[in-house]
Amino acid sequence: MKIDLYKLEPVGNHDLDGKIRRVLDMPLEERNRQRQKVYYRIETAQKIRHRWLIDFVQLRLDHGPGRAGLSSPMTNFEMEAGEGFGEDVGLLWDPRNDYCAVQYNHHSVRARAMAEYLSTVLPDQPHLMTLQPVLDRAFAARLRQKTIYKKLEVTVSVPLLDHNDYAQGNSVIGAARALLGSGVQTMHLTISAGRRELHRGMISNFVDWARGQEEADAGDGAANTRSALSSAKLTGKDDEDSASEVLDLLSQRVTTHESVRTGAGVRFTRDDRWNALERAFDRWHSYWRQ
């Protein structure tokens, strides 16, 4: 189970603690929120030793897996009408320092969607907050050491056309032309300084921006596929005489893999997942302890 360290960055004063309690008081069906055709919600949450452990569930109501084994045939799960599959994922939030350990589940809610949910779940109490991935210390130091930036390479996957075009009032002819005109689905962008060097301010702005982007992955219909950045690499040198080094801005995050046992129903149990989150978070104390 992959776990990443994030920093919750709210703008101004927020009452997330009270907000979570209010959400927990709501009946299940009122907690559902829709994001790009899928429903997700806070399933349960618990405050254990100053830390909130929150479970999100993403619902998959259209179609899903079946039950099968090496020697048993594929069969269906028994389902009532209105039921589908749920994918759960855990979030640990420490209110004292606003650092979060976020479980990565490819098929479930990811950090950006979680932040969006926490921001807007109560319509009378909206409050913008984002979850920013924390950069690895050693990587951050290496990045700071580079005084000369030579080249920046970015790969962006371009969505061909989506609901936004319609919502923005793009015409049918315009939309069809846009689809016809560019078969481009990925765009490679290289900014190279040649013999000179790239502007430092631009690079630091870019690093901050790239940090907030989630890694794009192709072809899944989950709630998190809006992001488009699929690679971002920066080439730099410590000084004029040293060799150039390529820094991958997307993969240098604080992350760990925890082994978790599967329980009944071949699923990770909630206790095990929450324990893994706590273990990982404790191990990262050098980041969150001031």
Added chain:
Amino acid sequence: MRPLFREQILPGGVACSVTAFIWWGGLTFPEDNDILSASISVAAIFAGFLTTAMSIIAGLTGRLVHRLYAAGYAGKIVWYMAEAALFSLLFCVHCFIGYFVKPAETPWFTPLWFLFAFWMLASFVRVTIILILMILLNAKKA
């Protein structure tokens, strides 16, 4: 003005402006009925073409065409086709009425004839452009 809104009102806008111009100019309809029968033939050809276009569009199943639908444009495309077909029919019916009233002596006949004719023409052009683009989209592999 948003492009989608402009695209929606353009045929009506063109037709209304032409009609206003004709009204202001006080143009009268020709005496003999040849133009009426010619108009009916034109409208019938348009209506026939539109029906064919509808079945062509229904048969387009390419990935890019599907993407266009999925983005929310399906309703608009159907609406454009319906608008063109509807005005072809209205134009047809109006020309039939022309056989029973005396067009040259009926003040409302000429402006209405221009209104329906230009509305039909403009919405037909719009459908044709979209049809061509969609056929190209369907043929394109992406």
